Amino acid sequence: MFSLRIPLKRKSTQPLYEQLRVGLEEAITTGDLPAGTRLPAERDFARQHGLSRTTVTTAYRELEARGLVRSHVGRGTFVSSLPESAHAPFAWRGKISTATQRREAFAMRHLMTNPGRADLISFAAGFPAVECFPVEEFRHLNDYVLKHHASTITRLAAAEGQPQLRTMIGRRFNERAERILILSGATQGLDLIARCLLDPGDVVVMDRPGYVGAIQIFRAAGANLHGWDMRHGDMTELEDLILRYRPKFIYTNPTFQNPSGHTLGERERRELLGLAAQYRIPVVEDDPYGEGYLDEAPPNSLYRMDTNDLVIHLSTFAKVLAPGLRLGWITAAEYIVDQLALIKQRATLFTEGLGQLVMAEFIRSGSYDGHLAVIRKEHRIRRDALLKAMQEHLPPKSLVGAKPAGGIYFWGRLGGGLNSRELLEKAVAAGVAFATGDIFYPDDAGHEQLRICFASGTPQQIEEGIKRLARSFEATTPGRSRSKIPIV
Amino acid sequence: MFSLRIPLKRKSTQPLYEQLRVGLEEAITTGDLPAGTRLPAERDFARQHGLSRTTVTTAYRELEARGLVRSHVGRGTFVSSLPESAHAPFAWRGKISTATQRREAFAMRHLMTNPGRADLISFAAGFPAVECFPVEEFRHLNDYVLKHHASTITRLAAAEGQPQLRTMIGRRFNERAERILILSGATQGLDLIARCLLDPGDVVVMDRPGYVGAIQIFRAAGANLHGWDMRHGDMTELEDLILRYRPKFIYTNPTFQNPSGHTLGERERRELLGLAAQYRIPVVEDDPYGEGYLDEAPPNSLYRMDTNDLVIHLSTFAKVLAPGLRLGWITAAEYIVDQLALIKQRATLFTEGLGQLVMAEFIRSGSYDGHLAVIRKEHRIRRDALLKAMQEHLPPKSLVGAKPAGGIYFWGRLGGGLNSRELLEKAVAAGVAFATGDIFYPDDAGHEQLRICFASGTPQQIEEGIKRLARSFEATTPGRSRSKIPIV
Numbered sequence: 001m002f003s004l005r006i007p008l009k010r011k012s013t014q015p016l017y018e019q020l021r022v023g024l025e026e027a028i029t030t031g032d033l034p035a036g037t038r039l040p041a042e043r044d045f046a047r048q049h050g051l052s053r054t055t056v057t058t059a060y061r062e063l064e065a066r067g068l069v070r071s072h073v074g075r076g077t078f079v080s081s082l083p084e085s086a087h088a089p090f091a092w093r094g095k096i097s098t099a100t101q102r103r104e105a106f107a108m109r110h111l112m113t114n115p116g117r118a119d120l121i122s123f124a125a126g127f128p129a130v131e132c133f134p135v136e137e138f139r140h141l142n143d144y145v146l147k148h149h150a151s152t153i154t155r156l157a158a159a160e161g162q163p164q165l166r167t168m169i170g171r172r173f174n175e176r177a178e179r180i181l182i183l184s185g186a187t188q189g190l191d192l193i194a195r196c197l198l199d200p201g202d203v204v205v206m207d208r209p210g211y212v213g214a215i216q217i218f219r220a221a222g223a224n225l226h227g228w229d230m231r232h233g234d235m236t237e238l239e240d241l242i243l244r245y246r247p248k249f250i251y252t253n254p255t256f257q258n259p260s261g262h263t264l265g266e267r268e269r270r271e272l273l274g275l276a277a278q279y280r281i282p283v284v285e286d287d288p289y290g291e292g293y294l295d296e297a298p299p300n301s302l303y304r305m306d307t308n309d310l311v312i313h314l315s316t317f318a319k320v321l322a323p324g325l326r327l328g329w330i331t332a333a334e335y336i337v338d339q340l341a342l343i344k345q346r347a348t349l350f351t352e353g354l355g356q357l358v359m360a361e362f363i364r365s366g367s368y369d370g371h372l373a374v375i376r377k378e379h380r381i382r383r384d385a386l387l388k389a390m391q392e393h394l395p396p397k398s399l400v401g402a403k404p405a406g407g408i409y410f411w412g413r414l415g416g417g418l419n420s421r422e423l424l425e426k427a428v429a430a431g432v433a434f435a436t437g438d439i440f441y442p443d444d445a446g447h448e449q450l451r452i453c454f455a456s457g458t459p460q461q462i463e464e465g466i467k468r469l470a471r472s473f474e475a476t477t478p479g480r481s482r483s484k485i486p487i488v
Numbered sequence: 489m490f491s492l493r494i495p496l497k498r499k500s501t502q503p504l505y506e507q508l509r510v511g512l513e514e515a516i517t518t519g520d521l522p523a524g525t526r527l528p529a530e531r532d533f534a535r536q537h538g539l540s541r542t543t544v545t546t547a548y549r550e551l552e553a554r555g556l557v558r559s560h561v562g563r564g565t566f567v568s569s570l571p572e573s574a575h576a577p578f579a580w581r582g583k584i585s586t587a588t589q590r591r592e593a594f595a596m597r598h599l600m601t602n603p604g605r606a607d608l609i610s611f612a613a614g615f616p617a618v619e620c621f622p623v624e625e626f627r628h629l630n631d632y633v634l635k636h637h638a639s640t641i642t643r644l645a646a647a648e649g650q651p652q653l654r655t656m657i658g659r660r661f662n663e664r665a666e667r668i669l670i671l672s673g674a675t676q677g678l679d680l681i682a683r684c685l686l687d688p689g690d691v692v693v694m695d696r697p698g699y700v701g702a703i704q705i706f707r708a709a710g711a712n713l714h715g716w717d718m719r720h721g722d723m724t725e726l727e728d729l730i731l732r733y734r735p736k737f738i739y740t741n742p743t744f745q746n747p748s749g750h751t752l753g754e755r756e757r758r759e760l761l762g763l764a765a766q767y768r769i770p771v772v773e774d775d776p777y778g779e780g781y782l783d784e785a786p787p788n789s790l791y792r793m794d795t796n797d798l799v800i801h802l803s804t805f806a807k808v809l810a811p812g813l814r815l816g817w818i819t820a821a822e823y824i825v826d827q828l829a830l831i832k833q834r835a836t837l838f839t840e841g842l843g844q845l846v847m848a849e850f851i852r853s854g855s856y857d858g859h860l861a862v863i864r865k866e867h868r869i870r871r872d873a874l875l876k877a878m879q880e881h882l883p884p885k886s887l888v889g890a891k892p893a894g895g896i897y898f899w900g901r902l903g904g905g906l907n908s909r910e911l912l913e914k915a916v917a918a919g920v921a922f923a924t925g926d927i928f929y930p931d932d933a934g935h936e937q938l939r940i941c942f943a944s945g946t947p948q949q950i951e952e953g954i955k956r957l958a959r960s961f962e963a964t965t966p967g968r969s970r971s972k973i974p975i976v
Contacts, residue, residue, distance in 0.1 A: 335580045351814065
């Protein structure tokens with residue numbers, strides 16, 4: 001057990017963490033805290049002593065850097081047997097950079113890591129119907145490229161990407177190859193953009209709710225995020241944000257938005273571009289779902305409508321073909337392509353070539369268009385299966401949201417003041433998972449919302465998942481009448 | 489033509505760049521500098537006015553941010569027609585982050601970009617004999633993996649890498665899979681390590697000369713670099729550096745070092761590890777060439793010898809199989825693997841899976857070992873061809889260096905005070921390129937040295953390249969007697 005009184009003077013010129021560190025160090029060297037003692041978890045310690053968590057974390061890390069304590073991930077922080085000798089296990093934690101320490105509790109990892117339960121139906125991660133992936137054609141194309149282009153794909157290559165793929169993507173979107181930068185996935189694009197444009201303290205105005213990966217990447221770059229709800233399309237609000245915060249750029253996913261599914265109308269697009277031009281603010285347009293429409297084709301991209309060359313357009317094959325291919329691209333002014341390519345080269349040299357040449361051939365042959373027709377149809381089937389299952393199995397008004405017209409997500413609001421994190425706990429116990437709404441907010445909000453990816457499971461899995469979700473609703477709201485909830 | 493007098497007060501409290509900016513802005517708004525005027529190149533302007541280049545660059549960028557001038561890559565900076573209206577082309581350059589502005593003149597890009605001359609024989613870039621790449625076997629393995637594991641390689645995956653490849657690499661080096669992190673190339677590993685461990689202002693003690701990519705990545709992270717010449721193995725010097733600069737880590741490539749080819753002896757390895765343990769300084773061991781020995785196998789890696797868990801080991805298949813595969817790995821304490829995986833996930837989510845599964849199968853089947861025997865033999869042949877060609881064709885003592893015992897580089901010193909940049913100019917004119925020595929120094933040195941990659945060309949190309957180099961020697965030292973230099 002841990003019991004210790006450390007006198008802390010809040011008005012001292014010595015920072016609190018330093019006072020805490022000195023107090024703990026004394027206790028350790030005098031033996032008041034003997035070797036092996038487990039220090040309280042940082043969060044608990046902070047609460048008990050009315051300190052900020054940062055204060056406690058900093059004090060612990062200082063102690064660790066001095067070899068007096070040692071942290072074990074998932075187990076806690078323990079007093080070392082003595083000031084560590086040169087042969088004690090290495091205290092890595094004391095070596096971590098400030099930027100890495102301040103990073104968030106990575107929500108993305110939570111989304112992507114399979115909790116290791118084979119029976120879990122997960123609506124949490126966002127990926128398409130990979131069952132539609134044309135395996136036979138890819139086998140053929142891989143073999144063809146290896147046979148004829150082995151020299152190209154084994155050698156060093158340019159960070160900008162293989163010319164064939166740049167050309168094919170350029171041709172598809174009526175753009176010059178020089179304005180295309182190939183990425184090892186769209187996430188790399190966001191990371192490169194953050195590195196290229198953001199200094200710590202810069203402001204980004206972004207979708208609220210918005211893409212969780214973007215929130216994490218911009219935050220890690222030290223940016224302050226201010227949300228704009230593109231669903232309202234309120235340009236006065238956007239102009240206020242611009243005037244108030246002078247953002248480095250505006251980040252938006254205007255087409256079948258993640259998570260809301262909303263698409264910004266053509267007039268709002270024009271107005272947004274007008275404001276960006278007026279205040280000379282670049283726009284980063286994240287557009288992974290534009291080709292994944294389910295009913296009608298969406299309006300032109302911001303990039304296409306822009307006449308001032310101020311839009312950086314980002315896309316990927318991950319949401320309409322397969323995320324495992326790790327292929328995305330940026331379309332932008334040549335100056336920006338050049339800058340991003342230099343940063344990319346420093347960070348990873350270049351993108352693996354086999355996959356690029358295969359993809360170029362897949363587009364050239366027309367197979368990509370054929371595939372898009374197939375996957376749109378399948379996603380439509382899955383969307384409809386989700387809506388039907390929700391209507392049949394969930395209590396009325398327990399989860400309300402719009403019918404998605406494209407992309408891969410249903411975004412809903414829970415009825416009756418239910419908290420989606422609490423619901424998730426019950427849901428996982430019942431064998432189903434989803435993404436809680438809070439992770440899509442750059443501020444503390446979204447607790448009554450949730451996101452369901454309808455594209456990644458078969459209609460049967462979707463129905464079974466929704467039945468399980470219904471059971472978890474019941475478990476979360478014990479007062480509700482049983483009769484309304486079908487028991488499976 | 490540009491002609492203008494701007495009074496600059498060196499003792500003013502107003503920074504020089506600000507004075508310069510104000511002066512230029514006045515000249516532009518009054519019309520003294522009319523629209524379309526090309527400002528002098530930053531370098532020339534700085535020289536003419538006795539200013540630092542940074543001062544001029546900063547002033548130009550401030551003007552650009554205000555829309556008064558516009559830079560065109562490769563053409564220069566021009567006065568805009570008027571304070572830019574909302575519809576003028578977008579001045580991207582004013583939006584670039586401070587970190588990106590301060591980056592180096594990327595030497596790596598210079599190394600890797602083919603100058604577009606098909607007839608150029610380049611010894612500059614570092615890659616192995618890709619002619620040995622087992623195309624047929626890879627065709628077979630790719631087809632096998634796509635046929636049987638399409639589901640795995642199309643879906644989302646863990647940032648740590650595919651379990652099969654982690655396991656196979658672990659088995660090969662007698663290490664648990666949990667301590668292996670798969671990388672999209674070793675460069676990604678250096679970038680992740682820099683992000684994980686370095687704060688701006690931190691010091692890294694690194695090989696001098698040392699790997700140019702590491703110099704660029706650590707610098708971009710804001711680190712200050714201090715060189716240690718591992719060829720001397722002087723531990724007193726290393727300890728002095730540690731005491732003086734308290735580095736965040738020591739970076740070294742102790743086996744067939746890039747660029748010097750030197751291998752740190754076993755005793756020095758033990759001493760280095762001892763110092764690292766004593767001062768609790770992590771060691772980043774870059775080891776791309778360990779399996780690429782040409783004569784005898786090298787000593788154990790630092791990682792293998794270390795008993796304190798303070799070494800992060802970095803390797804890749806790029807230098808013994810093919811750089812185009814973009815596959816490398818880190819071996820380290822689980823805590824570090826975990827931290828790096830989180831950063832990797834934020835930066836690129838995960839590494840493409842097909843290549844990983846193919847590589848795992850390639851190792852498992854024993855084919856990788858077979859390939860290593862083949863490529864070692866081929867590299868031996870190419871090394872010997874280089875040494876023979878140099879002896880036959882170069883003027884005596886014009887280029888002196890040790891015979892490489894492994895890796896892919898010959899590192900030489902030019903005789904007679906020749907500068908390698910000057911030589912390179914003549915060499916490229918003669919149709920051959922190499923890497924100049926200065927890019928491998930974290931400080932201003934190495935001007936009389938150069939690096940030749942002997943692995944990437946056939947023996948015939950090597951001989952022809954050296955003949956051309958001999959001609960460029962002649963062109964660079966006109967006083968030298970012609971008779972000693974064979975004319976081809």
